[in-house]
Amino acid sequence: MPELNAESTAFRAALEVVRSVEPRIADAIAQELTDQRESLKLIASENYASPAVLLAMGNWLSDKYAEGTIGRRFYAGCQNVDAVESIAVEHAKALFGAPYAYVQPHSGIDANLVAYWAILADRVEVPYLKKFEKRQINDLTDAEWAELRQAFGNQRLLGMSLDAGGHLTHGFRPNISGKMFDQRSYGVDMATGQIDYAALRETAREFKPAVIVGGYSAYPRKVNFATLREIADEVGATFMVDMAHFAGLVAGGVFTGDFNPIPHAHIVTTTTHKSLRGPRGGAVFCQPELSAQVDRGCPMVLGGPLPHVMAAKAIAFAEARRPEFSTYAQQIVTNSQALAEGLLKRGVRLVSGGTDNHLVLIDVHPFGITGRQAEQALLDSGIVTNRNAIPQDPNGAWYTSGIRIGTPALTSRGLGVAEMDQIAELIHNVLSATTPAEGSKAKFNLDPALADRISKQATELLAPFPLYPSVDLG
Numbered sequence: 001m002p003e004l005n006a007e008s009t010a011f012r013a014a015l016e017v018v019r020s021v022e023p024r025i026a027d028a029i030a031q032e033l034t035d036q037r038e039s040l041k042l043i044a045s046e047n048y049a050s051p052a053v054l055l056a057m058g059n060w061l062s063d064k065y066a067e068g069t070i071g072r073r074f075y076a077g078c079q080n081v082d083a084v085e086s087i088a089v090e091h092a093k094a095l096f097g098a099p100y101a102y103v104q105p106h107s108g109i110d111a112n113l114v115a116y117w118a119i120l121a122d123r124v125e126v127p128y129l130k131k132f133e134k135r136q137i138n139d140l141t142d143a144e145w146a147e148l149r150q151a152f153g154n155q156r157l158l159g160m161s162l163d164a165g166g167h168l169t170h171g172f173r174p175n176i177s178g179k180m181f182d183q184r185s186y187g188v189d190m191a192t193g194q195i196d197y198a199a200l201r202e203t204a205r206e207f208k209p210a211v212i213v214g215g216y217s218a219y220p221r222k223v224n225f226a227t228l229r230e231i232a233d234e235v236g237a238t239f240m241v242d243m244a245h246f247a248g249l250v251a252g253g254v255f256t257g258d259f260n261p262i263p264h265a266h267i268v269t270t271t272t273h274k275s276l277r278g279p280r281g282g283a284v285f286c287q288p289e290l291s292a293q294v295d296r297g298c299p300m301v302l303g304g305p306l307p308h309v310m311a312a313k314a315i316a317f318a319e320a321r322r323p324e325f326s327t328y329a330q331q332i333v334t335n336s337q338a339l340a341e342g343l344l345k346r347g348v349r350l351v352s353g354g355t356d357n358h359l360v361l362i363d364v365h366p367f368g369i370t371g372r373q374a375e376q377a378l379l380d381s382g383i384v385t386n387r388n389a390i391p392q393d394p395n396g397a398w399y400t401s402g403i404r405i406g407t408p409a410l411t412s413r414g415l416g417v418a419e420m421d422q423i424a425e426l427i428h429n430v431l432s433a434t435t436p437a438e439g440s441k442a443k444f445n446l447d448p449a450l451a452d453r454i455s456k457q458a459t460e461l462l463a464p465f466p467l468y469p470s471v472d473l474g
């Protein structure tokens with residue numbers, strides 16, 4: 001019997017220990033690997049973290065409470081968490097060239113909340129404390145506190161509209177950000193599908209927001225952050241960027257100059273698990289003047305930090321500092337553009353006519369189906385995507401008219417330009433063969449034999465690119 005490598009030994013042993021308590025959980029964990037290995041994953045926000053990232057999360061660091069910040073905790077005995085968090089911060093700052101990094105947020109939503117409250121503290125709380133000549137909010141009288149609370153609620157935010165590709169956390173009512181801020185949206189030029197910077201400037205001048213948010217989760221183009229900063233400065237707004245989707249492209253040096261948010265924004269938030277390929281989690285980067293406010297994130301809006309996840313973030317940031325990560329990041333975009341070209345040449349309509357980043361947004365309206373029908377038809381054919389609204393979507397945010405596809409995950413598996421063209425062919429074949437069921441925006445007709453054939457083709461296409469090739473669960 002050949003000797004097992006370290007990764008296989010580690011994961012096998014971990015599963016055995018888990019199995020001894022609850023076998024069904026061990027089965028689900030093992031099955032998830034099988035399912036991921038077999039599926040053509042085109043979800044733009046997902047990826048595959050390295051075995052080192054995964055293993056850094058499964059240990060006793062998880063047991064430690066460490067509210068507060070490095071060297072200033074509300075609990076004793078945090079020396080190892082301090083070490084872990086400091087290393088993660090060191091790698092994060094070096095990776096992005098950022099003056100300050102905060103690696104505690106548990107997710108992108110959490111990172112955005114930390115950023116919003118840092119901005120509100122800086123723009124509202126600090127001036128009010130000065131005006132009332134008080135050191136901290138606990139010193140305020142009830143009347144002063146009421147006035148400050150009202151001021152918190154009177155701030156305005158300008159972010160990208162949901163149907164143009166913005167995120168729910170950019171001030172939309174169902175999300176807490178929409179309950180905190182008076183929000184207005186900017187969108188895209190319907191002729192080009194790209195941000196209309198002149199219209200955005202006009203809206204900013206008229207609305208006078210306290211915060212302008214750049215960034216997106218379903219916009220297939222680059223954003224000129226230098227221009228957005230110029231507009232923010234003109235109207236006196238704080239400029240925040242949510243780079244959750246494209247952090248890997250920033251880290252890998254694909255987005256540079258005007259398209260790199262770090263030097264232009266006052267504050268930048270991210271997730272760590274999308275194109276960055278780390279553990280699930282978030283982070284905040286900021287200019288030094290906001291750092292003290294960002295550090296208040298826990299316990300203000302975050303529960304206790306997750307030291308095991310910060311350890312995994314440190315590993316992911318260290319991995320992304322290696323030269324091969326730049327090659328990977330560039331390949332994500334090369335693949336995305338190849339996928340776009342493959343779809344375009346088969347007559348598929350893409351929002352904005354193409355892509356500059358890791359994602360492609362298909363308008364499925366010409367196929368006579370909704371995004372919901374397309375998503376399920378593709379899934380039945382072994383292709384995992386997600387439906388998404390497109391600009392001015394007649395089908396709303398639930399049924400939608402779009403399919404969002406992204407290349408970070410398949411690029412991690414090693415697929416390249418040739419495979420992207422084959423995938424475009426499979427997607428086109430499924431969408432062309434799908435018809436809506438009478439009177440339904442969800443149900444559809446698709447020949448099961450065709451779905452089965454495409455599914456087999458998808459599996460064959462993945463065969464030369466094994467996922468986690470170093471992991472053999474036996």
Ligand code: DSN
Binds near residue numbers: 045108167217
């Ligand atoms: N879930 C993320 C995405 O898919 O874009 C955003 O929250």
